[in-house]
Amino acid sequence: MTVRVQQADFDAGEEIRRLRLAHPEAGAVVSFVGQVRDLNQDRQVASLTLEHYPGMTEKSLEAIISSAYQRWNIIDTVVIHRVGTLQPLDQIVLVAVSSAHRGEAFAACEFIMDYLKTDAPFWKKEKTPTGEHWLDARDSDQSAKQRWNG
Amino acid sequence: MTVRVQQADFDAGEEIRRLRLAHPEAGAVVSFVGQVRDLNQDRQVASLTLEHYPGMTEKSLEAIISSAYQRWNIIDTVVIHRVGTLQPLDQIVLVAVSSAHRGEAFAACEFIMDYLKTDAPFWKKEKTPTGEHWLDARDSDQSAKQRWNG
Amino acid sequence: MIQLLYFARLREALNMDGEALPLTEAISVSALMASLAARGGAWQEQFDGTRPLRAAINQELVANTALIQPGDEVAFFPPVTGG
Amino acid sequence: MIQLLYFARLREALNMDGEALPLTEAISVSALMASLAARGGAWQEQFDGTRPLRAAINQELVANTALIQPGDEVAFFPPVTGG
Numbered sequence: 001m002t003v004r005v006q007q008a009d010f011d012a013g014e015e016i017r018r019l020r021l022a023h024p025e026a027g028a029v030v031s032f033v034g035q036v037r038d039l040n041q042d043r044q045v046a047s048l049t050l051e052h053y054p055g056m057t058e059k060s061l062e063a064i065i066s067s068a069y070q071r072w073n074i075i076d077t078v079v080i081h082r083v084g085t086l087q088p089l090d091q092i093v094l095v096a097v098s099s100a101h102r103g104e105a106f107a108a109c110e111f112i113m114d115y116l117k118t119d120a121p122f123w124k125k126e127k128t129p130t131g132e133h134w135l136d137a138r139d140s141d142q143s144a145k146q147r148w149n150g
Numbered sequence: 151m152t153v154r155v156q157q158a159d160f161d162a163g164e165e166i167r168r169l170r171l172a173h174p175e176a177g178a179v180v181s182f183v184g185q186v187r188d189l190n191q192d193r194q195v196a197s198l199t200l201e202h203y204p205g206m207t208e209k210s211l212e213a214i215i216s217s218a219y220q221r222w223n224i225i226d227t228v229v230i231h232r233v234g235t236l237q238p239l240d241q242i243v244l245v246a247v248s249s250a251h252r253g254e255a256f257a258a259c260e261f262i263m264d265y266l267k268t269d270a271p272f273w274k275k276e277k278t279p280t281g282e283h284w285l286d287a288r289d290s291d292q293s294a295k296q297r298w299n300g
Numbered sequence: 301m302i303q304l305l306y307f308a309r310l311r312e313a314l315n316m317d318g319e320a321l322p323l324t325e326a327i328s329v330s331a332l333m334a335s336l337a338a339r340g341g342a343w344q345e346q347f348d349g350t351r352p353l354r355a356a357i358n359q360e361l362v363a364n365t366a367l368i369q370p371g372d373e374v375a376f377f378p379p380v381t382g383g
Numbered sequence: 384m385i386q387l388l389y390f391a392r393l394r395e396a397l398n399m400d401g402e403a404l405p406l407t408e409a410i411s412v413s414a415l416m417a418s419l420a421a422r423g424g425a426w427q428e429q430f431d432g433t434r435p436l437r438a439a440i441n442q443e444l445v446a447n448t449a450l451i452q453p454g455d456e457v458a459f460f461p462p463v464t465g466g
Contacts, residue, residue, distance in 0.1 A: 013163010016183055024188035024238055030259075031181050032252060033166055034466055038174035050465065051391050053458060056442035081465060088174055093466050102182060102383075103294060106260045109180075113252055113466060119444065121458075122465025123391035134392040137435070137462030144253060184383055200382065201308050203375060206359035231382060243383050263383060269361060271375075272382025273308035284309040287352070287379030 001069075001077050003061045005052060007084040012094050015078050019098045026075045030105035031096035032113050038088040040135075046127045050083045050092070053121035057081070064115040068097070071111070072104040079112065081122065111148055117141040151219075151227050153211045155202060157234040162244050165228050169248045176225045176248035180255035182263050188238040190285075196277045200233045200242070203271035207231070214265040218247070221261070222254040229262065231272065261298055267291040302368060307377035310353070313342050323370045329355045330364040332374065352379050385451060390460035393436070396425050406453045412438045413447040415457065435462050 004010075012033050019029050036048050065077050075098045082092055095112045099105040124135040154160075162183050169179050186198045215227050230244045245262050249255040274285040305318040333355075337347035346353070355362055356375040368374055388401040416438075420430035429436070438445055439458040451457055 011163060012166055013161060016162055016181075020183065020185050020241070021239055027184060027187045029183045029185070031166075031183075032256070033170065033179045033181075034177060034252070035170050035179075037177045037250070052465070053388070053390055053439070053442070053460070056439055056458065059442050060444075089171055091170070100187070101290075102184070102260075102263055106182070106256065106263075110252075110256045113256075117466040118463065120465050121390065121439070121460060121463050123461065124464045125391070134395075134461065135464045137464050140251075202382070203305070203307055203356070203359070203377070206356055206375065209359050210361075267383040268380065270382050271307065271356070271377060271380050273378065274381045275308070284312075284378065285381045287381050 001062065001065050002079070003058055003065070004078075004080045005054075005057050005061075005083060006080065007082060009082070009091060010080045010094055012091065012096075015080070015094060016096055019076050019078060019096055023075045023098055025100060026098035027100055028102040028105045029096055029098045030102065030109040031094065032109055033091060034093040036086050036088045036090045036092060040126060043126065043128045045088055046129065047085050047087055048090075048092075049085045049125045049127070050081075051123045051125070052081075052083050056121050060120045061116065064112055064119060067115070068108040068111050072099065072108045074099040074104055074108045077108070077112070079116070081116070081120070083122070114141070114144045114148065118145045151212065151215050152229070153208055153215070154228075154230045155204075155207050155211075155233060156230065157232060159232070159241060160230045160244055162241065162246075165230070165244060166246055169226050169228060169246055173225045173248055175250060177250055178252040178255045179246055179248045180252065180259040181244065181246035182259055183241060184243040186236050186238045186240045186242060190276060193276070193278045195238055196279065197235050197237055198240075198242075199235045199275045199277070200231075201273045201275070202231075202233050206271050210270045211266065214262055214269060217265070218258040218261050222249070222258045224249045224254055224258045227258070227262070229266070231266075231270070233272070264291070264294045264298065268295045302370065303373045305373065305375040307375065309378045310346055310376055313346050315342075323368065326367045326369050328364065329357070329362060329366050329368060329374075332368060333364070333376075347376075353377070354379060385453065386456045388456065388458040390458065392461045393429055393459055396429050398425075406451065409450045409452050411447065412440070412445060412449050412451060412457075415451060416447070416459075430459075436460070437462060 080094045097105045097109040225248045247259040302323045333347045385406045416430045
């Protein structure tokens with residue numbers, strides 16, 4: 001399990017390769033990469049600034065990943081989340097999961113993303129041509145998470 | 151939509167990056183990478199040879215991807231599948247899907263893999279220390295596919 | 301004429317990757333399989349219906365009730381195992 | 384004493400990223416919120432319960448009924464929006 005919260009960019013391909021090669025018994029690596037969009041709900045995005053709660057961020061990500069290990073037979077995971085000011089097309093987050101069979105890697109990767117969205121202490125402030133504002137949490141993220149308890 | 155069937159290896163990270171950067175409106179890229187395991191059902195794998203049905207392979211992959219476009223609001227996809235003789239830790243297949251929101255990219259990527267497993271004309275022959283044999287199709291792959299019609 | 305193609309385990313068992321067969325009117329996949337099984341030996345083993353076998357006409361998966369027309373490309377193969 | 388931390392929109396509204404407060408016996412999160420709201424102005428706006436607010440004690444998300452003990456680190460913040 002690797003968790004990193006950093007300003008620097010990351011190399012998603014290298015992380016996936018590392019997960020693969022570290023575990024010859026892993027047949028599958030499923031990954032999610034999130035990037036800054038140029039348009040968000042019809043607003044032109046100039047930049048996005050990510051704030052977090054150092055200490056709690058890492059603990060909450062580790063707790064989410066541990067839940068995934070309890071639910072599925074997965075082999076390894078990496079979660080990298082960037083903080084600071086990002087531009088459109090910058091990467092924000094990587095979640096990658098390896099497992100022997102694909103179904104468990106898909107489920108665990110989506111589970112981790114869904115819980116990250118609702119439980120990990122990150123906040124986004126969007127800068128547009130007309131000013132800055134904090135983004136509101138979305139109800140769809142709450143429902144995506146609640147699915148897993150269905 | 152990109153479909154490639156090739157002997158050569160591929161760069162999963164580069165394909166994911168290409169999907170991201172080509173579509174600033176894509177917030178999410180979900181990908182699957184499959185690799186040759188060193189052990190398969192307790193058999194030591196020396197190599198794996200993939201045969202396919204040229205022409206039908208590409209058509210069936212394109213049909214699977216088209217079904218995914220009909221079911222979900224996805225932006226772009228790439229499927230690369232290798233053929234020929236591979237060693238443990240070699241990559242076999244990449245499926246990557248971009249979309250505005252993560253749920254659709256996860257669903258479409260897993261759907262494409264599930265249908266690829268049951269409908270795309272590839273066959274695996276495994277070489278072990280005791281000889282060569284063709285792999286049998288797995289019932290679990292049929293049920294994974296049938297899930298999507300539930 | 302139709303063009304027949306055999307893949308994977310089937311290709312090896314028949315020791316042949318394909319052949320052209322005369323065909324002047326439509327027949328079903330299962331009728332073609334029965335006539336191939338009638339060749340005996342490995343052909344009978346592979347086409348008598350005891351082993352799982354898939355068929356494609358012109359590169360599309362079909363059921364055994366599908367009709368083959370003169371000029372079609374017909375492929376037989378075991379259940380697929382890619383990915 | 385307890386250490387209070389404020390994040391994101393809340394930090395900006397209060398113009399403060401944290402403060403130390405005296406505390407000698409356990410109180411609930413909602414009781415602490417009520418005492419912060421009683422400061423009036425921006426404090427009242429943020430802590431009077433009309434805006435969605437999350438609380439963490441020692442870096443774990445908690446419900447408003449949770450008890451804060453002397454020595455705890457208590458954080459308040461808006462619903463999270465990472466990923």
